[in-house]
Amino acid sequence: MLSYVLRRLATAIPTLFVIITISFFLMRVAPGGPFNLERPLEAKVMENLNRIYHLNEPLWRQYLLYLSNLLHGDLGPSFVYRDFSVGDLFAAGLPVSIQLGASALTLALIIGTVLGSIAALKQNSTIDYLVVGVATFGITIPPFVIAPVLSLIFGVSLGWLPAGGWGNGALPNKILPIVTLALPQIAIVARLIRGAMIEALRSDHVRTVRAYGLPTRVVVMVHALRAAILPVVSYLGPAAAALLTGSIVVETIFGIPGVGRYFVQAALNRDYTLVMGTVVVVSIFVVVFNMIVDLVYAWLDPRVRYD
Amino acid sequence: MRRLLSRFVLGAAAVALMAASASAEVTYTRGNDADPETLDQHKTSTISEANVLRDLYEGLVVYSSSAKVVPGVAESWETSDDGLTWTFHLRDDAKWSNGEPLTAEDFVFSYQRIINPETGAKYANILYPIKNAEAANSGKVPPEEIGVKALDEHTLQFTLENQTPYFLELLTHQTSLPVYPPAVKEFGTDFVQPENMVSNGAYTLQEFTPNSRIVLVKNKNFHDADNVSIDKVIYIPFEDRSACLRRFEAGEVQSCSDIPTEQMKYVKDTLGDEVHIVPYLGNYYYAVKADKEKLSDVRVRQALSMAIDREFIADEIWAGAMLPAYSLVPPGIGNYGEPAYADYKDMDPLDREDKAIELLEEAGYSKDNPLSVEIRYNTGENHQNTATAIADMWKNIGVKTTFVTADGATHYAYLRDKGDFDIARAGWIGDYSDPQNFLFLVESNNPGFNYANYDNPEYDALMEKAEETSDLDERAEVLKQAETIFMRDLPFIPILYYSSLSLVSDKLQGWEDNLVNVHGTRWMSLEQ
DSSP states (O other), X not given: OHHHHHHHHHHHHHHHHHHHHHHHHHHXXXXXXXXXXXXXXXXXXXXXXXXXXXXXXXXXXXXXXXXXXXXXXXXXXXXXXXXXXXXXXHHHHHHHHHHHHHHHHHHHHHHHHHHHHHHHHTTTSHHHHHHHHHHHHHHHSOHHHHHHHHIIIIIIISOSSOSSOOGGGOHHHHHHHHHHHHHHHHHHHHHHHHHHHHHHHTSHHHHHHHHTTOOHHHIIIXXXXXXXXXXXXXXXXXXXXXXXXXXXXXXXXXXXXSSHHHHHHHHHHTOHHHHHXXXXXXXXXXXHHHHHHHHHHHHHOTTOOOO | OHHHHHHHHHHHHHHHHHHHHHHHSOEEEEEESSOOSOSOGGGOOXXXXXXXXXXXXXXXXXXXXXXXXXXXXXXXXXXXXXSOEEEEEEOTTOBOTTSOBOOHHHHHHHHHHHHSGGGOOTTGXXXXXBTXXXXXXXXSSOGGGSSEEEEETTEEEEEBSSOOTTHHHHHTSGGGOOOOXXXXXXXXXXXXXXXXXXXXXXXXXXXEETTTEEEEEEOTTSTTGGGOOOOEEEEEEOSSHHHHHHHHHTTSOSEESOOOGGGHHHHHHHHGGGEEEEEEEEEEEEEEOTTSGGGOSHHHHHHHHHTOOHHHIIIIISTTSEEEOSSSSOTTOTTOOSOOOOXXXXXXXXXXXXXXXXXXXXXXXXXXXXXXXXXXXESOHHHHHHHHHHHHHHHTTTEEEEEEEXXXXXXXXXXHTTOOOSEEEEEEEOSSSSTHHXXXXXXXXXXXTOTTOOOOHHXXXXXXXXXXXXXXXXXXXHHHHHHHHHHHHOSEEEEEEEEEEEEEOTTEEOOOOOTTOOOOGGGOEEOO
């Protein structure tokens, strides 16, 4: 097992390297640069800015410089948030995004699994139709609709929760963003569980434990759910990577200081180092979570082993 | 049980105490357009940066609540007869937030820093009226040679290149705010961090969390601290204007720096007097490549301008958030009278259309040989709607229109690099209230802004003459002649004047609407 993990990590490094290389050069193909403002700069000032940020050097030198800095853990200075380095920005924003994403994910897993299982057990009943209906609804309504509506109802009309803002991480400020993030995930998890559960309940091994006379509770929770959760696990890898690295919609609408907004802000402002920073961070998350998924898979499904 | 009870009582007392101290502290949560790129005044260029810096620092002169130029660090000032030397007398009690005295030398240090090309100050060129500033900023002379000298601890003298009637206005800009030299020397670019920053305004910096908030607290060493009523200002960046509106309605913020125009009717109906729509010092225009063959005929540009129903665009597309523009210089600007309006300003739209068709025919375009143009604009819903509406209006006079869009950075880089286009959207917000700040856009030696490649020696000569005219009335007359030529030649087609849109809570006192949309927190108070 350990050797498998090490091997996976070793193959991750070339993958990251390829991603970084492609992103670095692709980004430079985009027209414009970080210092293209409405008011053009004095040539000498532009020259100095380019020198300060090493933009005057040949692209391959900049690339090597970036790689060597990266190896030392330095993501470089931000062009758009000039008072911060990219490292500072992630150190401040990532914990916020991870907190929200992890809470939403946990919420989605618990509620989604319960709803999905109930629907599967009562297949074709009213409850089943209700769950499927709500789930479909949850997937189709995008967060940029859900978020303002929640904020309007609970923040403006009822005044129960803040309409926005982070409030230094106070619980009331987190509720609406977490719910917004969780709703579509609940829907997806519920649907996946329902489908897999229906199949699992009909499978041979579940029929066998039923025949042994085990109580339904044990049959469902221990034997059927273990098989039914597999598709959810493979879905969770990419989903977790996406959720934990923040959501631009939720962060913009609720005013959350996470890292999700940097993806778009950095690209639009040609903040080269911040773009690269987001690429590196997201790639690491994707690689790591895919690995975790594979490991969990092996643990859940005895047929899969990586030795 | 008794212990529990006593604990409870103690706890309640503590809560009550906290509540009492909280009510003593007045906090103003203020919506801002965006986060500052930096809080280093010398590296800033945007309006959202200016708002925060205005509270942190005080320049020689400042804008009052009604945007009049009033004494700041300088108590008084005088100019020489030729208008080239300005002497400022600094107040004796001017101090930095750490209690150290603020001297004329600090200003000298600050001006030399911003003009030094090493600093990489993006907006240094606004200070070019100061003698040798341009030469120093382009590295031709050392920064020490600019025309800013400390005569003694409390006297600062500027020498200028030319008469600059708007010089005082210019000094209100954030580029003229002082930096604390010891902090800059010790911390370098990190002097802007909350733990290092020393400022001299009504507030000091406590916290800057990107995409979340900037917290300022009252500066006890500020000379007018007794009259500063708000203790704490929290600036919140709102990229999403609707988010600010919701938080305003929920009572979480006391002002918003913008209003979602698509919800304007709802906003006006529900918020009434708290909605402030005020003429602003800005112009939304279409630049026309004047040296391109099909557009070089003035009659073509006139026809295109005449056919635009600006009232429709202002009222329907921008929901009254913009005003129809028939001149480059917005009305109400300082050192000027009425702008040189287009003569078709009050003409009936249908007559204007007929006249436009006539002009196009004179220029050789007809149904069989229609004019086709391409509009470039930066992405944005209202920009798109405006371009679509204009294309539709131009269709009525037989002009075919196509569109090209790009995001802001690409769009402006393209214009600056003299990319090929027919017509391009752009906007200009004045840095100071003077017509020169608009008319200089199309001087032939201003390639960075003269997107139209307009080159008219007569126009340049008038602009030069205005620079040398010291009598303000006479200067206004010369500038108006220049604008008249502009409106005849139309290198830019003015479409709308900007308005500033704000939501201001009834509880917030001292917010006075003004043309430059400047509202220092030190002038305001808040009812709890």
